[in-house]
Amino acid sequence: MEEIQNANQKTMSVKDWLITLLIMAIPLVGFIMLFVYAFGNNENVNKQNWAKAQLIVLAIVIGLMIVFFSVFGAIFSSAMAGSQNY
Known part of the structure; x- marks a missing residue:
């Protein structure tokens, strides 16, 4: 459990952000993933915020x-x- 907490507190790399932004570019999937990222328990704190x-x-x-x-x-x-009165 402590390993998951430490992974969720870690700074996200440029690669992680690029993958996240590419997923957000997919029309319906991106919208759904916003909720997954925001309210998921296993997500990085930076990504959640x-x-x-x-x-x-x-x-x-x-x-x-x-x-x-x-x-x-x-x-x-x-x-x-x-304009219809004229």
Whole structure:
């Protein structure tokens, strides 16, 4: 058990990060692996924190996109409704 803990505390190498980033580039697999990396028990602490940060940023971006498209959609909708009166 102590060996696993020490491996999870070790600094990740450039090779480890390259493999991680290549996995993240695969569309659906990358999204699923973010959850595996973030909440898995056997993952490196650095990778866990990075994955949690990525998920938080992703949630913020999705939230902002929903707000933006809702506002833009409402403006566009009212502009189109107003132009039909002429």
